[in-house]
Amino acid sequence: MKRKVTLKQIAKELDVSISTVSRALSNSKEIGEETRQKIQAFAKFYNYKPNNIALSLKNRKTKTIGILIPEIVHHFFSTVIRGIEIIANQRGYNVIIGLSNESFSKEVINMEMLANGSIDGFILSISKETLLHQDYHHFKETISQGIPIVMFDRVVNDIDCDKVIVDDYNGSVNAVKKLISTGCKNIALITTMDYVSVGKLRTQGYLQALEESKIHPKASLILKLDDSLALEEHLDVLEKEIEQFFMNNEKIDGLFAVNELYAVTAMKVARKLNLNIPEDIQVIGFTDGVLSKHARPSLTTISQHGQKIGEQAAHLLIDRLELDDEEDDIEEVDFERDMNFKTVVIETELIERDSTK
Amino acid sequence: MKRKVTLKQIAKELDVSISTVSRALSNSKEIGEETRQKIQAFAKFYNYKPNNIALSLKNRKTKTIGILIPEIVHHFFSTVIRGIEIIANQRGYNVIIGLSNESFSKEVINMEMLANGSIDGFILSISKETLLHQDYHHFKETISQGIPIVMFDRVVNDIDCDKVIVDDYNGSVNAVKKLISTGCKNIALITTMDYVSVGKLRTQGYLQALEESKIHPKASLILKLDDSLALEEHLDVLEKEIEQFFMNNEKIDGLFAVNELYAVTAMKVARKLNLNIPEDIQVIGFTDGVLSKHARPSLTTISQHGQKIGEQAAHLLIDRLELDDEEDDIEEVDFERDMNFKTVVIETELIERDSTK
DNA sequence: TGTTAACACGCAAACGTTTTCGTTGAGAAT
DNA sequence: ATTCTCAACGAAAACGTTTGCGTGTTAACA
Known part of the structure; x- marks a missing residue:
């Protein structure tokens, strides 16, 4: 040896x-x-x-970026990681991954762990529990220590950092408009609880599209599901909930679901109830994952371009890191710096498949 | 700040x-x-x-493990990562991720990059290109530098390291036996080229099961597909290949596919040809991903327990790392060390769903 | 009173780099 | 002969820790 x-x-x-x-x-x-x-x-x-470690110590920078996400067995998140990794590698950085598992404390622990010198900056998506508690002190502390953060997808406004978000709102508007334009009169929505910002935005988009077409939204056409139902374990419960929902609303001829699983499960239920897709009921889902592509019928979805999100986030972070480098030399202009945080919006794309006319 | x-x-x-x-x-x-x-x-x-970096430099260990995988937008691999991350965190380690994208050179680059002090050990799955070239010098060099490696799933024998593998062979045997026991007479196999070890093993399992039941394998019932067809982009090509295969073998009443995508696509084709599943033809796939669960009909699969693989791999690596620590103190026993590399076999599990009787 | 031991703390090396600031010797210029 | 100027290299600090060892003070002991 x-x-x-x-x-x-x-x-x-x-x-x-x-x-x-x-x-x-x-x-x-x-x-x-x-x-x-x-x-x-x-x-x-x-x-x-x-030796990288020695270099890191000397240069006071590690050339690695920390990714902090709620879950990795997840098409969207892994796509984002891929985007980050590509750009990071191109620009000479490594990526280190922390999983919060949607838990606040794990998010904090992981963050503190990595913030002690291991990484130069974070790219993260906030865990549901954190979003629920609305406790963002760990983000603020990290930033105040001079470690920049780029948030993606699940973000909050009152943090000074760059952000990359999906145009959830317009994406949803377009999806629902599509349903309207193809003749749907009773468009249902299956969504999550409001504290997840993206769920909220998608719901708002749904409402907006209805309003623009002078359609009165009905509360009975909106199904808000607890997040735990998104877990693969509770598939049967999810199915029953949706079935009940269908039974209570017999005239549904269009359905917009805020994620793939809801949409696919709804299609399964529809078929069980002898509804033909897209003849009797059209379906659109958010997130273009592997499920949508292979569902029967294949599902029309709103693609979020996860990889592009990751790439953008990586660019934003590294740009800021290398900008900080120069500022270290000049040693001034501390006041104007907080002004120029960017929020990049990645446009969604409606991918039409067989679940719509 | x-x-x-x-x-x-x-x-x-x-x-x-x-x-x-x-x-x-x-x-x-x-x-x-x-x-x-x-x-x-x-x-x-x-x-x-x-400061972690300073500690790393002083202690000559980073408390991070490097994961090197071919692809991250992939159910199996992300599941393994999750398993690794859980154990790593429990035992005070971080994980840093490198993606080879199935490319030999990216695998080498990534490896060298991380081996220069950034990590204490590797957990990896070999890229297809590397498997094809059979060039493993980078693994050997890394190991000879005192950096232990744990390989999982796609492994090679002539490297001195711990391994965690799926029981591809027996898993396949059992799957095909299941088909036989439920009355299938003409069982087809859709597999990949042989240089991917797991594909080879699964093919062997298929043959073994046939042999045990005194069924003569027919070459015409075996479809070997080029790997590029597994890419999502070539879905239509894949579909046509399989359709052609079906046309040439009209009596197929059972099908075993070495991955989820092949299986699901085959079901799609079968349906197109007005074959009922499982009445006319039964299907079993390898890898229990999200597709299998939500396919129509849901797909009977062989689960690989990815998370368990990751957990085992992490334990093996960390055990070895901490064992090395002690040896540093004692400073001896260098000769017997290469003996005790373990190969842990994770049993597969046949998950029966609606695509089989 | 002189010796000693315990206590409480500081010095400096080490991990592996990079970089600033010398230092040395030789040849050129005065 | 004396000063000067390079070229070619070395010493040491710095990054932030931990730790073996040295040292000064005090109190207890003979």
Whole structure:
């Protein structure tokens, strides 16, 4: 087992000083041609690579970004990660991942863990529990320590950071408009509780589309489901809830669901009730995952472009990190800095498949 | 922006030495009661947390493990990550993720990048390209540098490391036996090219099950697909290939597919050809993902227990890392060490749903 | 009173880098 | 002969920790 070779060892072996080795390897012209060649050859032979940790300590930056998400077995989130990773790698960064599992305390723990020097900045999506408690002190503290954050998808307004969000509102408006334009008169909505910001926005979009078409929304056409029902374990409960909902609203001819699972389950129920899709009832779901593509019939969805979100978030974060670098040199302009936080909106796209006319 | 406070700053502020602060915070009894209280109070007030990078440098271990996988937008892999993350967190480790995107060079680059001090050990699944080239020098080099590796799912034999594998062979045997026992006479197989070890094993299992039942395998009943067809982009091509396959083999009454996508697509084709599932043809797929659960009819699958795989892999790696710690102290027994690499086999489970009788 | 032990703390090395600021020697300029 | 100027290199600090060892003070002991 040959341990990694260090500058010190090379220096000793070649009977020069550490600084000479360091300079020779960085092609400094302060070092004589001959010595430089010798050192470089030796280093190459022993496959010298500078130790990242030592570099991190010296430069006070790790070149890694921390990703903090609620769940990883999830099409949308993993797509975002892929986007982040691509850009991060391109720009010389690594990614380290923390999972909150939708829990507030795990989010805090993970954050503190990584904030102690392990990462240069965060890209995160807030856990449901945090959103429910509305306790954002950990974000604020992290930021006040000089660690920038970029939030995506699930964001809150009162935090000073860059954000990348999906245009949930307009996406929903368009989806529902599509249903209206294809003749739906009684459009139902299956959504989540309001504290999840995206659920709220999608609900608002639904209402807006109805209003624009002078359709009066009916409370009975809106089904708000507890989030735990989204868990794969409670599939049967979810199914029954939706079935009950259908029974209570016999005239439903259009359905908009705020996620894929709700939509697909609703289709299953519709079929059970002998409703034909899209003839009797049209369905549109939010999030374009693998389910939508392979459902029967394939599901018309609103794509969120998760990868693009990740890429944008990564760019925003790294831009800010490298901007901070320059500011460190100049050492001024502290006042105007909080002004220019951006919020990038990623447009959604309606992907039409067989569940709509 | 208040930067994180360091030992040095505390020492200066309280007019003691750095060592005193360090010891006071670790509750050393070498420090007087009064001083200790004072320092601890001060540290708590300023929310002192030791800098991970500095600790890593000093201890020569980072308490992070590197995960290297071909793809993250993938149910199985993300499940494994979840398993790893859970155990890692429990045992005080972080995880850093690298994506090879099934490319050899990206795998090598990522590996070298992380091996330079960023991580203590790897958990990885080999990329297809690497498997194809059969070039494993980067694994060997990493290991020879004293960085342990745990491979999962896609493994190769001639590398000295712990492994966690799925019982692909027996899983397949059982699946095909199930088909036989429910009356299938002409069982087809849809698989991948042989260089992906798991595909090969699953094919062997299929053959074994046939043989045990004295059924002669027919080459015409085996469809080997190029891997690129697994990509979501080529769905239509995949569909046509399978349709052609069905046309050529009219008597197929059972089908075993080595992944979910093949199975679901085959069901789609079967339906198109007016075959009823499971009456006319039964289908079983490998990998229990979200598709299987929501397909119509729901798909009988072989579950790989991805999370369990991740958990096991994490335990194996961390056990070895902490065992290495002790050996560093003792400084001996270098010879017997390569003997005790474990290969843990995670049993599969046949999850029966509606695509089989 | 002199010796000693316990106590409470500081110094400095070490982890592996980069970089600033010397220092040395030789040849050129005065 | 003396000063100056480079070229070529080394020493040491710094990043933030931990820890072995040294040291000064005090109190207890003979």
